[in-house]
Amino acid sequence: MENNIQEIKKSILAPPSGGGGGVGASVRVFAPATVANVVCGFDVLGFAINEPGDEVIMRVTNKPGIVISKITGDDGRLPLAPEKNTVSVSVQQYLQSIGRADMGLDIELHKKMPIGSGLGSSSASTVAGLFAIKTLLGDDTDPINILPFAMKGEEIACGHGHADNVAPALFGGFVLVRSYEPLDVIRLPHPKDLYCAIVFPDVDVPTREARQIIRNKINMKDAVTQWGNIAGLVSGLFMGDIDLIGRSMQDVLVEPVRSMLIPDFYKMREMAMELGAVSFGISGSGPSVFAFTRDEATARAITQKLQQHLTNIKIGSNSYVSPINDGGPKVLE
Numbered sequence: 001m002e003n004n005i006q007e008i009k010k011s012i013l014a015p016p017s018g019g020g021g022g023v024g025a026s027v028r029v030f031a032p033a034t035v036a037n038v039v040c041g042f043d044v045l046g047f048a049i050n051e052p053g054d055e056v057i058m059r060v061t062n063k064p065g066i067v068i069s070k071i072t073g074d075d076g077r078l079p080l081a082p083e084k085n086t087v088s089v090s091v092q093q094y095l096q097s098i099g100r101a102d103m104g105l106d107i108e109l110h111k112k113m114p115i116g117s118g119l120g121s122s123s124a125s126t127v128a129g130l131f132a133i134k135t136l137l138g139d140d141t142d143p144i145n146i147l148p149f150a151m152k153g154e155e156i157a158c159g160h161g162h163a164d165n166v167a168p169a170l171f172g173g174f175v176l177v178r179s180y181e182p183l184d185v186i187r188l189p190h191p192k193d194l195y196c197a198i199v200f201p202d203v204d205v206p207t208r209e210a211r212q213i214i215r216n217k218i219n220m221k222d223a224v225t226q227w228g229n230i231a232g233l234v235s236g237l238f239m240g241d242i243d244l245i246g247r248s249m250q251d252v253l254v255e256p257v258r259s260m261l262i263p264d265f266y267k268m269r270e271m272a273m274e275l276g277a278v279s280f281g282i283s284g285s286g287p288s289v290f291a292f293t294r295d296e297a298t299a300r301a302i303t304q305k306l307q308q309h310l311t312n313i314k315i316g317s318n319s320y321v322s323p324i325n326d327g328g329p330k331v332l333e
């Protein structure tokens with residue numbers, strides 16, 4: 001991680017001194033939610049969705065340092081202290097890397113998605129913040145340069161700096177993290193008509209804890225099954241073969257453990273598959289679950305059925321239906 005940051009320090013061009021970034025300049029940025037792991041690709045695969053997502057409003061001030069003046073939509077769960085908040089810490093590290101650590105910034109974070117949902121909530125906030133500062137400074141270098149700073153945000157949020165949420169939030173689309181040391185991230189194609197149905201059951205599954213329960217050692221037979229599936233999924237994405245994508249999305253390593261944290265996980269899978277899902281699994285570390293479908297109507301039928309089931313067992317839920325988002329973060333104004 002440190003090495004990556006050192007390399008990136010060298011590669012980022014000094015932002016323009018005129019133009020963007022003057023006192024009073026401001027920007028409002030949206031960054032999307034993401035589905036990490038994509039069932040078989042623990043910590044290495046992820047994709048972005050159109051909604052939900054988070055918004056950051058960033059203004060340049062004349063007082064050195066970062067202030068988080070407002071957070072909405074978090075029920076008071078996120079820290080305003082700039083040394084503890086994932087957005088300000090990652091932005092500060094980026095500023096340090098380009099020699100602008102004394103820049104004054106006021107940040108508002110508007111959470112438009114649930115925290116602890118398995119939909120990359122902290123990633124959406126962090127990426128929105130980093131994209132905002134990049135925009136304000138007119139830094140048009142490849143977004144890959146800010147990925148390590150976004151990963152730092154994940155480390156603060158859950159104790160581990162994985163990239164399978166932040167990379168798709170930053171680039172949009174489907175992303176493979178081929179390697180962490182050195183960081184090597186590959187954007188994958190995907191069939192355009194793939195839809196994603198997401199249901200977020202209202203139960204608490206903190207990522208930090210969901211990572212602690214995973215086995216550290218795996219046996220060779222399971223490893224062979226898993227890497228066959230990952231290769232099958234990536235091949236299916238390149239070939240546009242939705243059947244291959246569906247039959248490759250099987251996880252023998254993580255899902256058998258984490259599914260215990262999700263109410264009626266296997267029942268929900270059965271229901272989704274009966275309604276025509278291509279595949280079904282846990283989104284990120286859960287508790288959200290997702291299904292791929294071939295069309296929007298099937299995705300909506302699945303969310304409706306699963307939410308009804310959760311209501312019957314007295315668990316509240318939210319749902320989202322989206323194609324894969326290829327745009328990543330965007331400037332709203």
Ligand code: HSE
Pocket residue numbers: 036037042043044162164165207210211284285
């Ligand atoms: N790959 C991560 C995990 C995603 O499953 O723990 C959640 O942040």
